[in-house]
Amino acid sequence: MHKVHKGLTAEGAGLAGDRVVAVGSPARVLVAATARALRGLDCADLGHAGPVSRFPGAPEPVRRAAVSRAAGRVAITMAQVDEVDAGRVARWFVDQYPRQRYPGVLIGSPHGAAAHLAVALGVPWLPAGFDMSVHWTGGAVDRPGAALQHGEALAARMLAGNPDVHLRQVHCPASRGPLTGVTVSLAARWRALPAAYTQFLADRLTAGAPVLLVPDARTWPVLERGPGHSFQVGCPASGLDPVDFHPDSHALRQVLRSVGGDAARWEAPEMSVPSGTAEHGMDSGFELAARDWAARREHPLHRVLVPRPAALSAGVADLYRHWLRRAGKTGNRLVVECGRLLDPWQVVRAGMVPYWCENATRRSVDEAEWWLAGSETFSSVDVLPEPPGVRSPALAGLPQWLAVAGFGRRRRALDRTAARGYPVTSVPTRRATEVLRAQPYDLPTPPPLGVAEALSVLRDSGGHQGLLVS
Known part of the structure; x- marks a missing residue:
């Protein structure tokens, strides 16, 4: 198979975007959910139950085998690596949005609350990168x-045709489970605005429409392996700390035992950067390019720096309550979403306040509890815990949910379908739609928020959470 080089490839050549971007990855789900919401549609067609959902009582080896087979069907093959075109992925993202003019745009790291914020503003959300899974x-x-040795060969081949991205390889059995042993996870971050984004901003934004950058500021030890490729063991979304991925760690032994590994064989490379940006951070070149574009086109640019996911989740939840009450609604009904279990359109249709947990770790759920404890009481709370499909000492138990x-x-509801088989089963995104569709309508929906008002509320409510709005 030929290598695909930019300038030598016909328009539209290479793998389609939906084939490149990992199934179920955050950016993929959030673009799909936001684009549907801007069309007035829900997420009833999103996601499919994974193979483990069909074997709720199966032994762990059977589960692992099912997960591995499923990964083999959707991961990029070695023969397809040269066909990856990051520019075509960017075009796939922007083409999902309705062809109309928008009063602004959100661009940044994958975060469910950012999608809810975009919907409240009536604007698109675009990712600053995307995830891939390779055999x-x-x-x-x-x-x-x-894994690093195998990833280096993959990265060299991908970067030959995509010099405008940085590839962060992530080896994390605590968050990816048995997939870590059959696929390599690569988080691609654009180092500049891709051409499709530049065209989208020029064609779809109204005059003077603001650009909001929402980067994830979390850090993690990183090993730089050369231009365009870096490596990390573990990740913030695991709910563990970097020290927990040391071979003497009790947490690591528990994780490896649950996914069929052995801590005695664990030898991680030494990291060269003790505190680098984690995998879903925004590349500095990308941010600089966005600032340059906005300045040249006279679009104001704002930055909402997210120190941890809960800070943005709390800020956007407070913002929704403000937005709903300004429209004459109660703002007293809360839905706590988790991971891929979200539906921005159904949240707006029902007049609910959304709080998004990045995952089902104790850390995420602890922060949700702290925010609730400090907030005005809600009359109803619906909880949608996404089963991660793996066992880990960092996970929250059902009693905590x-x-x-x-x-x-008055109402306290934990979704029974999501709870059944938790934490090792899987639940499709459309389950959130099914739960939220059962909520009473609260129409009409409020008129879209203005960006200036939204930033003011986020600055006031998110400041004590560490949210930095500029």
Whole structure:
């Protein structure tokens, strides 16, 4: 198979965007959900239950085998690596949005609350990067060094045709489970605005429409392997700390045991950068390019720096309550979403306040509880815990999720479908739609928020959470 080089490839050549971007990855789900909401549609067609959902009582080896087979069907093959075109991925993202003029745009790291914010403003949300999953024949969950060697070869081939991206390889059995041993996870971050984004901003923004950058500021130890490729063991979304990925860690032994690995074989490369930007951070070149474009086209640019996911989740939840009450609604009904279990359109249709947990870790749920404890009481609280499909000592148990629902004054609901088989089953995105469709309508929907008003509320409510709005 030929290598695909820019300038030598016909328009539209290479793999389609929906084939490149990992199935179920945050950016993919959030663009799909936001684009549907801007069309007045819900997420009833999004996601499919994974293979483990069909075997709720199956032994762990059977589960792992099912997950591995499923990964083999959707991951990029070695033969397809040269066909990856990051520019075509960017075009796929922007083409999902209705062809109309918008009063602004959000661009940044994948975060469910950012999607809700975009919908409240009536603007698109675009990711600053995307995730890929590539076959790793003969891989092992407990061999991060071998994963790095395999990833270096993949990165060299991808970067030959995509010099405008940085590839961060992530080896994290705590968040990806047995997939870590059969696929390599690559988070691609654009180092400049892709051409499709530049055209989208020029064609679809109204005169003077603001550009909002929402980068994830979390850090993690990183190993720089050369221009365009870096490597990390573990990730913030695992709910663990970097020290927990040391071979002497009790947490690591538990994780590896649950996914069929052995801590005695774990030898992670030494990281060269003790505190680099984590995998879903925004590349500095991308941010600089966005600032340059906005300045040249006379579009104001604002930055909402997110120190941890809960800060933005709390800020946007407070913003929704303000928005709903300004429109004469109560703002007293809360839905706590998790991971891919979200539906921005149904939230707006029902007049609910959304609080998004990045995942089902204790850390995420703890922060939701702290925010609820400090907030005005909600009359109802619906909780949608996404089962991660893996076992980990960092996960919240169902009693903790029930405690979150317990903050509701009259209604306290934990979705039974999501809870059934938790944490090792999987639930499709459309489950959130099914739950939210059962909520009473609260129409008409409020008129879109203005960006200046939204930033003011975020600055006031998110400041004590560490949210930096500029």
